[in-house]
Amino acid sequence: METLCAFLVGAMVTGSIYLMLERNLIRFIFGLVLISNAINLLIFTVGGLSSNRPPLIPDTATVPLVPMANALPQALVLTAIVIGFALLAFIFVLFYRAYQEIGTVDTELMRFAEPNDGAESSTHSTQKPGEQG
Amino acid sequence: MSSILVWPIILPFATAVAILLVKSKGKSAQNIVLSSAALHAFFCGLVFFRVHHNGIFASQIGNWPAPFGITLVADHLSAIMLAITAIINLAVVVYSRADIGPSLANRGYYPLLQTLVGGICGAFLTGDLFNLYVWFEVMLMASFGLLVLGQERRQLDGGVKYVVINLFSTLLLITGIGLLYGLTGTLNMADLHIKIQTIQDQGILTAVAMIFMAAFGIKSALFPLFFWLPAAYHTPPIAVSAIFAGLLTKVGVYALIRMFTLIFTVDMQYPITVLLIAATLTMITGVLGAASHNEFRRILSFHIISQVGYMILGLALHTSLALAGAVFYLIHHIIVKANLFLVSGVVQKLRGSLELSRLGGVYRTNKWVAVLFFIPAFSLAGFPPLSGFWAKMMLIRASLDIQQYLVAGIAAAVGLLTVYSMTKIWGEVFWKPMPGGIQIDETTLSARPSIWMLTPIAGLALLTVMIGLGAETFVAIAMQTAEELLHPEIYYNAVLGYK
Numbered sequence: 010m011e012t013l014c015a016f017l018v019g020a021m022v023t024g025s026i027y028l029m030l031e032r033n034l035i036r037f038i039f040g041l042v043l044i045s046n047a048i049n050l051l052i053f054t055v056g057g058l059s060s061n062r063p064p065l066i067p068d069t070a071t072v073p074l075v076p077m078a079n080a081l082p083q084a085l086v087l088t089a090i091v092i093g094f095a096l097l098a099f100i101f102v103l104f105y106r107a108y109q110e111i112g113t114v115d116t117e118l119m120r121f122a123e124p125n126d127g128a129e130s131s132t133h134s135t136q137k138p139g140e141q142g
Numbered sequence: 143m144s145s146i147l148v149w150p151i152i153l154p155f156a157t158a159v160a161i162l163l164v165k166s167k168g169k170s171a172q173n174i175v176l177s178s179a180a181l182h183a184f185f186c187g188l189v190f191f192r193v194h195h196n197g198i199f200a201s202q203i204g205n206w207p208a209p210f211g212i213t214l215v216a217d218h219l220s221a222i223m224l225a226i227t228a229i230i231n232l233a234v235v236v237y238s239r240a241d242i243g244p245s246l247a248n249r250g251y252y253p254l255l256q257t258l259v260g261g262i263c264g265a266f267l268t269g270d271l272f273n274l275y276v277w278f279e280v281m282l283m284a285s286f287g288l289l290v291l292g293q294e295r296r297q298l299d300g301g302v303k304y305v306v307i308n309l310f311s312t313l314l315l316i317t318g319i320g321l322l323y324g325l326t327g328t329l330n331m332a333d334l335h336i337k338i339q340t341i342q343d344q345g346i347l348t349a350v351a352m353i354f355m356a357a358f359g360i361k362s363a364l365f366p367l368f369f370w371l372p373a374a375y376h377t378p379p380i381a382v383s384a385i386f387a388g389l390l391t392k393v394g395v396y397a398l399i400r401m402f403t404l405i406f407t408v409d410m411q412y413p414i415t416v417l418l419i420a421a422t423l424t425m426i427t428g429v430l431g432a433a434s435h436n437e438f439r440r441i442l443s444f445h446i447i448s449q450v451g452y453m454i455l456g457l458a459l460h461t462s463l464a465l466a467g468a469v470f471y472l473i474h475h476i477i478v479k480a481n482l483f484l485v486s487g488v489v490q491k492l493r494g495s496l497e498l499s500r501l502g503g504v505y506r507t508n509k510w511v512a513v514l515f516f517i518p519a520f521s522l523a524g525f526p527p528l529s530g531f532w533a534k535m536m537l538i539r540a541s542l543d544i545q546q547y548l549v550a551g552i553a554a555a556v557g558l559l560t561v562y563s564m565t566k567i568w569g570e571v572f573w574k575p576m577p578g579g580i581q582i583d584e585t586t587l588s589a590r591p592s593i594w595m596l597t598p599i600a601g602l603a604l605l606t607v608m609i610g611l612g613a614e615t616f617v618a619i620a621m622q623t624a625e626e627l628l629h630p631e632i633y634y635n636a637v638l639g640y641k
Contacts, residue, residue, distance in 0.1 A: 029310070034302070037306065041309065044313055045313060048313055048316055048317050048320065051317060051320050051321075052316070052319075052320035052323070054324075055320055055321060055323065055324025055325075056323065056324065057324075081323075082320075082323070085272060085319075085320070085323070088272075088276065089316055092276070092279050095283070096279070096283070096309060099283070099286060099305075100305060100309070103286070103290060103298070103301060103302065103305060104302065106290070106293065106298055107298040107299065107301070107302050110293075110295045110298050110299075111295060111298065111299060116302075116303075119299050119302065119303075120299070121295050121296045121299040122296045122297075122299040122300035122303070122373055122374065122376075122377050123300075123372070123373055
């Protein structure tokens with residue numbers, strides 16, 4: 010089961026990276042949704058999937074009697090989902106406002122903050138220092 | 143008494159809520175924020191003094207014992223960062239009085255600013271990895287809001303790039319946290335320090351360390367992950383870019399220092415080597431970027447990158463002196479960098495532009511503004527006896543001590559290039575005569591910088607001079623911090639020592 014989930018996470022991350030590298034911001038959002046779910050699944054998987062018993066301790070005992078599902082990864086995933094949802098809502102509004110102002114969702118054409126006056130290329134032409142470390 | 147640790151976090155959030163609740167506009171909101179910032183500085187100072195005199199202390203939230211509950215820990219590094227955050231917060235809040243107009247204030251500038259400060263303080267104090275992620279999110283959310291609050295085209299454009307890359311880095315962070323939890327079964331940083339030493343598979347551990355490095359590398363604008371910073375930092379209002387420049391990337395630096403001195407401590411040759419190379423390249427690219435730009439705030443933005451390189455260099459060299467140098471650099475840099483952005487705001491008020499080609503003659507008209515720029519600028523460039531000189535000297539000395547001559551040479555050369563671009567701003571903005579043919583409207587020409595703007599600038603400049611002249615005290619504190627960082631068992635004992 011864990012192996013299957015690992016491959017599933019891998020496939021989802023691959024797809025989402027492909028989407029996020031697109032110039033189109035809408036596709037980026039789809040990639041973002043996909044990768045946050047992939048990561049939630051990853052946390053869930055590394056927490057251990059082997060046991061399907063609920064994390065309940067009977068009245069008579071103080072420690073669990075049988076191995077049980079770990080509740081912590083589920084709490085982490087829940088937190089991550091909530092935060093992810095808020096961020097997604099924000100990013101939708103931001104992209105929509107940006108689209109209204111700039112008139113495009115193509116990142117190559119969005120150059121208002123960094124106008125292309127020739128100064129841009131200089132940041133890429135770094136001299137390489139010698140071997141180090 | 144250890145509950146004092148929650149105050150630096152709760153106070154800014156309470157202030158944010160209070161301002162939203164009373165729906166106060168203009169003056170009264172400013173007064174609330176100002177008094178809250180002063181109180182915040184008091185609490186942060188208290189935490190620092192307690193740590194400095196009694197050593198590390200921890201606070202278990204909700205009385206859940208570590209490693210099960212959330213722990214807040216203040217060691218020297220956290221306390222120093224906390225104190226500086228409070229200073230910058232105070233300076234920016236005072237400055238905002240003149241810089242932030244009623245329209246931005248009505249859109250929620252002050253609540254967002256306080257949320258940002260609360261998030262930053264939370265990130266510095268938490269002793270729990272997942273909690274760190276949550277604070278990072280709080281911080282990011284507030285910074286997103288602040289960045290695009292003006293809703294100008296430039297801001298939205300810069301904002302999109304900033305948001306996209308930072309979201310990706312938090313996703314990397316949560317991936318790393320998930321994997322680390324799978325490996326060790328704990329998220330408490332002190333507990334992780336011990337548990338991680340029992341992991342047999344060194345390969346997986348290195349991979350996880352690299353994920354964390356990439357995540358925090360984006361946050362702290364390390365080479366080659368820094369492109370978002372100069373795309374965004376010159377677009378928001380001056381007060382906002384000052385607090386961003388001073389604090390945001392430094393939270394990433396802080397997290398990197400914490401990760402690689404407390405959690406990833408065994409057999410980390412590979413990541414540390416990568417850090418060293420990245421740090422060197424960061425210094426060089428940053429300073430070359432600064433040399434090639436001609437807009438006040440963009441030059442300063444590229445300098446942030448180059449300076450972050452120095453701090454990470456201190457971490458990567460990993461000796462006692464190098465770590466002390468990194469800590470000293472943090473103290474010096476945050477104050478100086480925030481101050482330079484604040485000065486750029488005064489110049490903008492006086493001349494109505496930040497393009498170097500449209501500026502000039504400020505020295506002739508406003509001598510004191512020139513002096514107030516001179517101090518942080520040449521401290522950044524590393525002129526003795528200002529604070530930047532000692533910071534650079536410690537790091538270069540540390541790299542010479544362990545025969546990293548090339549690194550020492552590059553650090554010195556980058557310092558020289560920093561001097562070049564600082565003299566460029568000095569010459570273009572302050573010394574050269576005002577270029578002819580540029581129309582400045584009457585209101586701008588007759589503008590006098592408000593006292594609310596000059597006070598924080600003068601205060602921070604004074605602090606820079608004090609750090610420079612009283613370097614011995616600050617170096618001693620930095621050395622003590624480095625000792626603590628190199629002996630994580632002190633941290634462990636403070637958090638889990640009751641066992």
